[in-house]
Amino acid sequence: MRAGDRVEASGRGRGAATGNGEAFRLVEAGGRLELRPPGEGGRTGIRAVFPPDSRSAPGRSPLARAFGKRILRILDPTAGLGADAYRLAESGYRVRAVERHPAVSALLESGWASDRAMGRIPHEIAERLEFLHGEGLDEIARIDSPDVGVYLDPMYPRPRRNKALPKRELQVLRQLLGEETDATELLDAARVRAARVVVKRPRRAPPLRPDVDFALSTKLVRLDVYMNPRNMGSGGRGGSS
Numbered sequence: 001m002r003a004g005d006r007v008e009a010s011g012r013g014r015g016a017a018t019g020n021g022e023a024f025r026l027v028e029a030g031g032r033l034e035l036r037p038p039g040e041g042g043r044t045g046i047r048a049v050f051p052p053d054s055r056s057a058p059g060r061s062p063l064a065r066a067f068g069k070r071i072l073r074i075l076d077p078t079a080g081l082g083a084d085a086y087r088l089a090e091s092g093y094r095v096r097a098v099e100r101h102p103a104v105s106a107l108l109e110s111g112w113a114s115d116r117a118m119g120r121i122p123h124e125i126a127e128r129l130e131f132l133h134g135e136g137l138d139e140i141a142r143i144d145s146p147d148v149g150v151y152l153d154p155m156y157p158r159p160r161r162n163k164a165l166p167k168r169e170l171q172v173l174r175q176l177l178g179e180e181t182d183a184t185e186l187l188d189a190a191r192v193r194a195a196r197v198v199v200k201r202p203r204r205a206p207p208l209r210p211d212v213d214f215a216l217s218t219k220l221v222r223l224d225v226y227m228n229p230r231n232m233g234s235g236g237r238g239g240s241s
């Protein structure tokens, strides 16, 4: 997709649009694409920026602890704006990140190209990370090696009570995409092919499948880890194996 394109909200995201016929717009600003929601006038839209804002504490990130040291490559089939994929590449993994929505994928491609051209990405991270436009399930089906882990960060269910609002990027993505319903399908497919699957969930939400091997909680989220004992002898060693 290109600057100037109109983008309609998809699925259940439609209900969150303004209802006055306006659509999201892709706009070129500051050398990269941004996506502006309907009804917000000239307010800055959402963009993919690398390195992403990092609020993580120093030391080994919870995501890296969830995957452990035996996993070498990670497939992120729910790439979104690429922040988690970047952090995983920063932690030393080789990462393939896949995004299916054409407008979100255009944001990723444009932000990644722009930040690399500006020399903001260390060479070794640029080498380890790639972004693709496509369907995550197709990429999961292509996993052909036992050292691959899968990271899933599906859109969260809408909170019942409105506590702290999520980051603007997530609010806009939710408005665009609605609640997605295929997260469990992604998890089931990934568990068959990958050595380890890590799912990001809201802290108090039920797991996508109950047989979680272990979980790591941070202040805001929980990482549910599913291990596939048929691969890599990865069963039973917990967090940093």
Ligand SMILES: C[S@@+](CC[C@H](N)C(=O)[O-])C[C@H]1O[C@@H](n2cnc3c(N)ncnc32)[C@H](O)[C@@H]1O
Pocket (backbone or CB within 6 Å): 077, 078, 079, 080, 081, 082, 083, 084, 085, 098, 099, 100, 101, 104, 134, 135, 136, 137, 153, 154, 155, 156, 173, 177, 180, 182, 186
């Ligand atoms: C919550 S966002 C991910 C945020 C991301 N972890 C980040 O750091 O920016 C979920 C994204 O996954 C994408 N997605 C969901 N299901 C997918 C699938 N089956 N294949 C590809 N992309 C998918 C959605 O379009 C959405 O952009």
